[in-house]
Amino acid sequence: MPDDPRHRLLHAAAEVYAQHGWRGATTRRIAEAAGVNEVTLFRHFGSKDALLGTAVAELARVTEETNLPAVPVCPEAELLEWSRAHHAATSTMRDLVRQLMSDAREHPEPAHCASDGVLAGFARLRQYVLALRRHGFMNGPAPVTPAEVRGAVTMLMGAVFADAMNRELMPAMFPLSPDASLRAYVRTFLRGIGVPVGIPAGIPTGMPSERTTAAVRTPE
Amino acid sequence: MPDDPRHRLLHAAAEVYAQHGWRGATTRRIAEAAGVNEVTLFRHFGSKDALLGTAVAELARVTEETNLPAVPVCPEAELLEWSRAHHAATSTMRDLVRQLMSDAREHPEPAHCASDGVLAGFARLRQYVLALRRHGFMNGPAPVTPAEVRGAVTMLMGAVFADAMNRELMPAMFPLSPDASLRAYVRTFLRGIGVPVGIPAGIPTGMPSERTTAAVRTPE
DNA sequence: GACGAAAGCAAGTGACTACTTGCATGCAAG
DNA sequence: CTTGCATGCAAGTAGTCACTTGCTTTCGTC
Numbered sequence: 001m002p003d004d005p006r007h008r009l010l011h012a013a014a015e016v017y018a019q020h021g022w023r024g025a026t027t028r029r030i031a032e033a034a035g036v037n038e039v040t041l042f043r044h045f046g047s048k049d050a051l052l053g054t055a056v057a058e059l060a061r062v063t064e065e066t067n068l069p070a071v072p073v074c075p076e077a078e079l080l081e082w083s084r085a086h087h088a089a090t091s092t093m094r095d096l097v098r099q100l101m102s103d104a105r106e107h108p109e110p111a112h113c114a115s116d117g118v119l120a121g122f123a124r125l126r127q128y129v130l131a132l133r134r135h136g137f138m139n140g141p142a143p144v145t146p147a148e149v150r151g152a153v154t155m156l157m158g159a160v161f162a163d164a165m166n167r168e169l170m171p172a173m174f175p176l177s178p179d180a181s182l183r184a185y186v187r188t189f190l191r192g193i194g195v196p197v198g199i200p201a202g203i204p205t206g207m208p209s210e211r212t213t214a215a216v217r218t219p220e
Numbered sequence: 221m222p223d224d225p226r227h228r229l230l231h232a233a234a235e236v237y238a239q240h241g242w243r244g245a246t247t248r249r250i251a252e253a254a255g256v257n258e259v260t261l262f263r264h265f266g267s268k269d270a271l272l273g274t275a276v277a278e279l280a281r282v283t284e285e286t287n288l289p290a291v292p293v294c295p296e297a298e299l300l301e302w303s304r305a306h307h308a309a310t311s312t313m314r315d316l317v318r319q320l321m322s323d324a325r326e327h328p329e330p331a332h333c334a335s336d337g338v339l340a341g342f343a344r345l346r347q348y349v350l351a352l353r354r355h356g357f358m359n360g361p362a363p364v365t366p367a368e369v370r371g372a373v374t375m376l377m378g379a380v381f382a383d384a385m386n387r388e389l390m391p392a393m394f395p396l397s398p399d400a401s402l403r404a405y406v407r408t409f410l411r412g413i414g415v416p417v418g419i420p421a422g423i424p425t426g427m428p429s430e431r432t433t434a435a436v437r438t439p440e
Numbered sequence: 441g442a443c444g445a446a447a448g449c450a451a452g453t454g455a456c457t458a459c460t461t462g463c464a465t466g467c468a469a470g
Numbered sequence: 471c472t473t474g475c476a477t478g479c480a481a482g483t484a485g486t487c488a489c490t491t492g493c494t495t496t497c498g499t500c
Contacts, residue, residue: 024485042488048487065281098321154394161378170339178366185371188413191414192408259461
């Protein structure tokens with residue numbers, strides 16, 4: 001990581017912006033966080049908007065590499081790993097994303113270029129689910145329409161997004177740990193699109209083919 | 221709706237805040253939007269923070285009434301109606317929620333009292349799902365653990381939330397119409413927790429118990 | 441050692457901010 | 471008619487904002 005004031009300003013600008021938003025990211029605060037003089041900011045970038053624009057655009061250009069195989073082997077494990085990575089990446093950029101969303105009306109460009117990364121992830125997940133169908137994993141008891149599968153993909157991404165964005169703000173809505181939640185999302189998703197999932201260990205299953213309401217009921 | 225300047229200020233404050241956030245909601249803008257003099261604002265509320273605080277708190281106190289029956293009859297229809305109402309309510313407050321989330325660090329109180337409404341909805345949905353299990357609707361081929369059901373409830377709420385918040389910002393992530401998306405969420409959710417759902421009309425089903433990948437595959 | 445680029449420092453500019461003060465106006469109740 | 475009360479209007483205060491200017495310091499290169 002280079003140490004010239006230009007990079008320190010870019011880094012500090014992204015950090016201050018994530019905490020205080022566009023209006024709250026004053027040139028004074030950014031320069032102070034970068035440990036450089038406020039004038040240096042203007043000498044390098046000309047204006048606060050130019051600095052914030054390039055800083056946020058550069059940060060949003062970080063696209064997480066795919067970790068979904070082209071040919072599925074174990075859908076639950078592979079989707080769980082993907083959702084873990086996606087959740088971690090979204091959690092890291094949580095504050096930044098929040099500010100981008102609330103500033104999208106007055107500063108649309110950075111928000112737009114930041115959404116490209118999410119869209120790429122969406123496309124990859126979609127490709128993977130298409131591969132699931134192509135390789136005959138969707139052999140559930142009832143057929144699932146392609147449109148419904150597409151909606152389910154959006155649902156999974158939305159759930160992981162909402163988890164990463166809201167868990168710290170309203171913990172009561174997330175009774176399960178992050179990992180248990182992601183596992184539940186993935187398993188619900190897979191069952192929802194007709195891909196059978198394994199029975200987790202340590203559960204009194206009874207006879208899986210008959211009514212199992214009594215077997216899975218536990219004191220709340 | 222009363223027309224005294226007090227209510228007009230409260231209404232205008234909420235509107236301006238939803239569009240510009242805490243810092244961007246200047247007293248000048250609010251007074252202008254309310255059609256009253258800026259001094260009247262201070263005479264009524266004393267300070268900008270007091271006005272914004274009461275305005276946002278009052279708006280966030282709007283709790284949508286429940287429309288989930290205590291005893292389930294048709295889970296898909298009932299959950300679809302609930303998700304439609306929840307989606308509509310969240311969409312209406314979209315901009316406000318965005319600002320609340322990004323301002324939560326510097327002004328936690330309104331964000332906190334706004335999350336109470338969502339939590340109430342979460343609790344009601346959870347109660348309904350408990351009723352689903354109690355009345356024997358979860359008779360799918362495999363048992364679903366209570367923890368997983370809880371995670372699935374979080375997943376459904378998260379998906380509806382993300383849909384309402386992000387659809388206009390990144391339409392490419394939502395290939396289906398809002399209604400078709402909600403239907404897919406609900407059906408995926410129900411199948412995910414072991415509640416069988418009907419087969420939509422107009423789909424070549426083939427034999428539902430055998431592999432149906434060929435039957436549901438369509439050209440993309 | 442001389443030179444030039446890059447940085448810091450101090451000060452200032454004009455615009456905007458929340459908020460206050462003093463006074464004139466309109467209006468409703470006594 | 472008069473007494474309050476609520477509001478509008480004009481002006482002002484102190485602070486912050488983005489941004490500029492002029493000058494000095496530092497430092498690597500020739």
